[in-house]
Amino acid sequence: MxxxxxxxxxxxxxxxxxxxxxxxxxxxxxxxxxxxxxxxxxxxxxxxxxxxxxxxxxxxxxxxxxxxxxxxxxxTPKVRKSRKTTIELILSTHKKKCLSCVRSMNCELQKLALEYNAEEDRFGTDHDLKPIDDLSASVVRDNSKCIMCTRCVAACNLQTVGVIGPKHRGYAKVIGSPFDVSLAHTSCVNCGQCVVACPVGALYEKSNIADVWGAIVNPEKKVVFFTAPSVKATLGEAFGLPVGTNVEGKMVSAIKQLGDVKCFNMDVTADLTIMEEAHELLHRIMNGGVTPMFTSCCPGWVKFAEHYYPEFLPNLSTCKSPQEMFSAVLKTYYCQKEGIKPENLYVVSVIPCTAKKFEITRDELGHYTDAAITTRELAKMIKEAGIDFANLADGEYDTPFGVASGAGAIFGATGGVMEAALRTAAYVLGGKGAPIEFKEVRGVRGVKEAEYTVGGSTVKVAVAHGLGNARKVLEQIKSGKKDYTFVEVMACPGGCINGGGQPYVHDEIRNSIDLKTVRAQALYDHDSDSKYRCSHETPAIEMLYKEFLGKPLGERSHQLLHTTYTPRDKY
Ligand code: SF4
Ligand code: SF4
Ligand code: SF4
Missing domain, CATH: 3.10.20.740 (Ubiquitin-like (UB roll))
Known part of the structure; x- marks a missing residue:
């Protein structure tokens, strides 16, 4: 010491x-x-x-x-003077449109400028505006606000994607992609880890808020929202509640106050994903299919595999993500049940994720989702509507897609998809009394491994979060050093609870607590308090298979709930 x-x-x-x-x-x-x-x-x-x-x-x-x-x-005075000058120099080349900036009141530079009484124009202003890159489906870059901290570059390099970096020299230096191409034309996987790392308003998600407000006031549209598992554990942060507060009830109330809309629970189709995925895993094991099987619910990971590891595409589960399963079910089964024309149903998913904004543009998924808004965008809509979020009474999701299992909820944390799938696979093979908790796959270690006996068979599993860790696992499988049956990959470190669309958290908080662990705990608590712990137990799942889908991996499931992948070049 x-x-x-x-x-x-x-x-x-x-x-x-x-x-x-x-x-x-x-x-x-x-x-x-x-x-x-x-x-x-x-x-x-x-x-x-x-x-x-x-x-x-x-x-x-x-x-x-x-x-x-x-x-x-x-x-000391010397220290304070130095910091003030540093901020003033940064401000001399910063586009100071603070009033309308996406980060206003939540900007790390603005906060420091206030603390150190920095003068905006002490060194003049260099408003040589740089072009905004908004061609990507997920991330917008406004380099006129960039302060060259390079946190985004480090975040992208940690993901081992590395499609952004500093270019040019001196005052001409900017962050961007090689050969001045738009981020949209690189092998960016849309994870948004650069966005949550950025201290200022230079990076933000491509917003769909205006589209959603437009649909809400359109008399021809019936608007339904559904909220992803992790959003309940993070939305409260945007309203000053402590990190790790579960605000599911308030979130549902707030959404219903946005207009004449319905609010469903995406944990239901997390359960549906598990039903399909667990049966697919068992089918592959019993019929000599391609293993290890990889999860496919994370669109950041799917695009990473398409660009960087196309040889593993046959290993990816063919299941769509919970977002895409939900939208497909809504535009078919729900529309039939409610007598709504599919074109009149406007489906909004609320997600922790910028990659899901790209996902809804994929042709192979059928374009069933009309808009995907991040946790941050939902918070903004709630604020725009003048709703007093912190004092809202708890609301309840609408039927028939309100009640889900705790397995669906833990989807939002690293290891959650694996644990949820193991619960159902163990039940299918072992019947009642099968284990519920698989704690070895929980936690924030970069790669977690475990071996279980499920229905008499040995299942070797691995869980990787963050694409750098995923790359390590893939290389070990490729070289024959590791052999698994089932592998979960989530692109974001910690999984969706730390996704690129989650509320901004200032460095001083991020530097003092482990966001991933505290947010994940809210989901595990939700799971332990749930009436149903396993995906196969819930009334919504029973109803969907009885009234519409038939059985897991059945014909209708294949049409609506499964997909294909395409190898992509690296740029
Ligand atoms: S979204 Fe992800 S992959 Fe794309 S530039 Fe940002 S960190 Fe890199
Ligand atoms: S994190 Fe933001 S401010 Fe820092 S270099 Fe990247 S874009 Fe610029
Ligand atoms: S881990 Fe979750 S938030 Fe991150 S890219 Fe994947 S699905 Fe999106």
Whole structure:
């Protein structure tokens, strides 16, 4: 351990720690901009400069190591002046359209500018506006607001996609893709991890809010929303509630106050996905089909496989994602049942995910979803409607797609799809009394492995979250070092609870708690409190198979609930 003082507070931290880590232990806040825990630590923005004995000049706390007896001062006049100047220099090239910016009131630069009384125009303004890239179905880049922190680049590199980086030199330097092509024309997988890493309004999702408001006031349209499993665990953050608060009831009430709309629960088609996927897995095992089978509910992972590992496409489950299963069921079964023409039903999915915005544009999925809005977009709509979210009474989902299982809910966390599928596979093979909890696949380790005996057969499973971890698993399978039966992959670190469409969380919170773990716990609590723990038990699933689908992997399921994949080039 190394002993030092920060602002006079004695602290003891492991050798090799940085001043920033030691300050956290001492409960002293040092502002950061380019630093993001688990994503990037390069000491380039100079916001975290501090005075430290033994150092020449100010040092960057995020990268400077502690030493025995060191005394650190984080708020001297010299430090404050330096930070103020840094912010003013950043502002000199920043498009300061703060009032209408997507990040206004939630911008890390704006917050620091206020804290340090930075002057907007001290170094003049360089409003050489750069083109906005909005050709992608999911992500918009406005480089006139970019502060060159490179957090987005680090996030994309962690995903081992790496389609963005710094280009040119000096004042001409911008972040973009090679040869100035739009992000839409690269092998970007639309995961949005760059968006949630960005501290300012330079990256944001392609918004569908105007389309949804338009449908709500269109008398010819019946509008139905359905909400993805993880949204209940994150939406509250956009209204100041603590991270990890389950706001399912308030969320349903708020959606119903947006207009004459119905609100369904996407956990129902997470259950449906499990019914199809668990039966597909058993079918592959029993009939010598291609294994390991990979999950296919994450469109970020699916596009990654199409670009980078097309040789594994036969291994992907043919199941559509819960979003696409829900929309297909609504535009067929639900429309027939309710006497609605499919073209008059406007289907809105509320998702944690920017990749699902791309997913709805895929021809092979039938274009059943009309709009996909992120958790952030839903929060914006609720605010635009003037709804007092925090004080709403709990509402209930509409029938017949309201009640789902806890297995459907845990879909939103890494390992959740695997555990849900194992519950149903174990039941199909072992009947009543089959195990419910498979805790080895829970948690935030990058790759989780386990071996289970299901109905007398040994099933070797792996769970990877974050595409860098997925790549490791794929390479090990390719080289013959690993052999699995079933593999779950989610593109975002932690799964959908940490998706690219989730509420922005400032670096100082992200740097002090593990968002993934706290948000996931809300879903596991929801699961343990659920009346039904397994996908095959719920009334909605029973009804769907009895009245419409027949049986898992039946003819109608194949038409509506399964899909195909296409190899894509790498750019
Ligand atoms: S959306 Fe994902 S893959 Fe695309 S640029 Fe951003 S981080 Fe990279
Ligand atoms: S787009 Fe955002 S995250 Fe990327 S470098 Fe610019 S400011 Fe940083
Ligand atoms: S992990 Fe979830 S949020 Fe992230 S890309 Fe996949 S489906 Fe979307």
């Amino acid at each position: 190394v002993n030092l003082k920060i602002n006079g507070i004695e602290v003891s931290v492991p050798e090799g720690s940085t001043i920033l880590q030691a300050a956290k232990v001492a409960n002293v806040r040092i502002p950061t901009l380019c630093y993001l825990k688990g994503v990037q630590c390069v000491g380039s923005c100079r916001m975290c400069l501090v005075e430290a004995t033994g150092a020449r000049g100010l040092v960057a706390a995020c990268v400077y190591p502690v030493s025995e007896g060191m005394e650190v001062r984080t708020n």
